[in-house]
Amino acid sequence: MATSLDLIWIRQDLRLHDNPAIFHGGGRPSLLVFTLGDFPEEQKTELARAWLHAALKSFANDLDHRYKAKMIFYPGTLLEFLDSVKPLVDIKKVHWNHSYTPAGIERDTLYQAALSERGLEVEAHAGNLLHEPWDIHGKNHAFIEHFSPFQRLYFDQLSHRTSLDYPAHVKTEIVKGVNYGTLKELKLISNQKRYDDLLDYWDISEKAGRDLLKAFVKDRLQHFDDSCEIPSVQATSKLSPYIAWGQISVRWIWETCDNQGGGEDAKTFLNQLLWREFAYYSLFHNPQLLQEPFSKDFERYPFRSDAGRLEAWKTGQTGYPLIDAGMRELKQTGWIHNRIRLVVSSFLVKNLGISWQEGAAYFLEHSIDADLALNTVNWQLVTGCGVDSYPFSRILNPVSQGEKFDPEGIYVSHWVPELRNLPEKWIHQPWNAPIDVLKRAGVEMGANYPRPVVDFQESRSWALDAFHAMNGNDEIYGTG
Template sequence: MSLTLILWFRQDLRLHDNPALQAALADADRIIPIYIHDDSPAWAPGAASRWWLHHSLTALAEKLKQLGSRLIIRSGDSTQVLQQIIDETGANAVYCNRIYEPAQLKRDKQLHRQLKDHDITFSIYQGNLLREPDTVRNQSGQPYRVFTPFYKCYLREGWDNLTYNSPRQLPGVTTRIKSEKIADLALLPTIEWDSGLYNHWQPGEAGAWKQLRRFLRNDLADYHQARDIPSLQGTSRLSPHLHFGEISVRAILAELDRQGLRRQGEGFIRELIWRDFAHSVLFHFPHTTDKPFDERFNNFKWKQSKKLLQAWQQGRTGYPIIDAGMRELWHTGYMHNRVRMIVASFLTKNGMQHWKQGAEWFWDTLVDADLAANSMNWQWVAGCGVDAAPWFRIFNPVTQSQRFDKQGLYIRQWVPELASLPNKHIHEPWKAPEEVQKEAGCIIGKNYPEPILELKASREAALAAYKQRITGKS
């Protein structure tokens, strides 16, 4: 019996090391690549992610065309659309790679039952992580809640290193199968706020490999030190490519091995395993997208300040490192990892705003917005999540700035009104004497805002509130 197979692209927009594609090539006579744009689940892609998705789909469609195939684009409820395509084509199999967001996992289980009832094969492959979350448990058979033993488990037990090459050609797709245009999905913004994104990113599989090779060539050797300096491009900047599956994590490790960089890349590999940890937490504790992992925080009395939240979102808090990070985010769809921790701590600890407000803003503005990482990292900083981050850790934006942006290079890039201040005052511009402010052309309270809150008082208030919640004592 000839097999007509639907290859369902999701968060795996690549041809290299795509297990579902590899299985389809081995099993099927006809392969119909599809992408279904479904905005119905909770946490549908935000604005920056939609921008990236438009360009990533465009790159994938062009590559499929070069190999003799065609990407079929549809929109709507994915279960219904998938059934429509099956009815149109007579397909008797659907292959895809697994994604781990709770709504999609639930949908896939339902789909499996539904398709099985109609004698349609539904096969899901592991193409986006190093290991399946359910295969990584402690000696008691429980999922890990702390990263270090999770990391040691990976180093001890390893993972599947097999990768697959890109195909050189693909079966054609009949023109009788109708497709929407990518532009019809309306993923790009109607108001042109996205010009900065074009200057910083190349979405798509080719862009992912270009970025990986640049990182390995220029930055891996100094990764341990440079990754904490926001004025340097010391991180891999592969996170959006990994989220959209334009490159696999196994392919990255294979490239490290090919170039003999495995030992030099130990710190970077640790971050890749942290990514697996985030997906493991989401898989085992799906409620953490919206509710705290630590149940003691279920009824925690977060404050509500529209003024503070808006100042934070707009990069107008009066704290230069915070404002630099938030402006970098708005302009590029990205924020340096060290600065992400600082701005999150400021909002949730000093500002006592609910961590989910920050998570939702990042979700809408980050090109690498990933539900697993976003949820876990915001809760980690807020003190209500997994791992061993103590609830009393509060990042001081001034001392963090002085330590990791000593010359104020990052601040000067993203907060240009402070650019002429001397290093002595750029981290705390409100302390600069009046004559220094005038000489720099930046009057605090006029050209740049005064601090929206006081660090010491807000820190003490946060510690008191957290202590009461954690220990039950004032």
């Protein structure tokens, strides 16, 4: 006779605290299953699989340590798993936390219908956003195109759900004949060195995310407004990968920061969580944003195809030190400071003339905090073609941005060590430095450090001319 059990389906919610699927499903005897075959296509990169391996390892250890519970590692899909255990297990109910990407929503809708046909009950939970995007409505149920009214709605009108504690029980069962698999059998690590390097920079666990939040609130939140734009200072939370992988709850982050008194520093930080909510809300109502600009005029913008310039940008060899520092940080650590993200994105699209889709695809592949909604909305924001975007004419100057946010060249010196001996005056514009200064610093332009791939002012003028040819209604706001 088949054993009667529930099933808890684990996806990108690799935590025990404030995990509604586990909290509500763990009280009954269950199978707790991760299915690699359902993993999102955009998260199948080498870097993503390496992070996933470490996150699953830590999560399985936490389950065993806290509850003596066991997880099943299955290489196929949920439906395939259910077929494989059908003779052995009578599944009554399936718990999962909502997915919010277009492909995830489509899959969950299909699965819910398929499971209902099999007589299984599905209980889908709100687990990874502050509010479900389909529950947020503007005036007369209109789509909210701008962040400010969306922000006011969150702060003034929406009541926030309280986070859930660790579940009292997680009762997983060992069923004879069921193959529980092993993490190693999923073959997630294709590059052992890349995996080892990742572990040198990151502690990939739920505990690490919670410890980061605790340290951030204690030591840095009260100064966040003043220091969050400085890339050489450890002022940001660095929680983004833990949020992206569901290793920490956004509700818990909100509560923890809001409980500090809700001052301006806390509000500035919480606005970053709200921007993530806005990104998912925007993508839910406009799934075409993954491929198309929100502003249809930009379908006429003459983006260039230039493999050489694109490769220089990817590898940190553009000849602009702040750009190169950011792209090298991304390549080595899988993470990049938010201010630098804006500058390197603006440079690719507006100075190199390469499409935002190229940049978005590269960031998805090489960022450990890759988030489909945020990544898409952020690239369109910088380009000027998205919801609540910057004016196109906001073209960030890598030299002035470096002098403003890295005035001593500390960030550039770390990631572009061939320039570390240059004086502060020249470190963000080495091509303008006198020959004797370059010689003393051991810098030879075009030899051990590249000359700029484009002239900033000329490329800026080209971009603005192209924009005006497309749609000449933009006001000139300056270069940043």
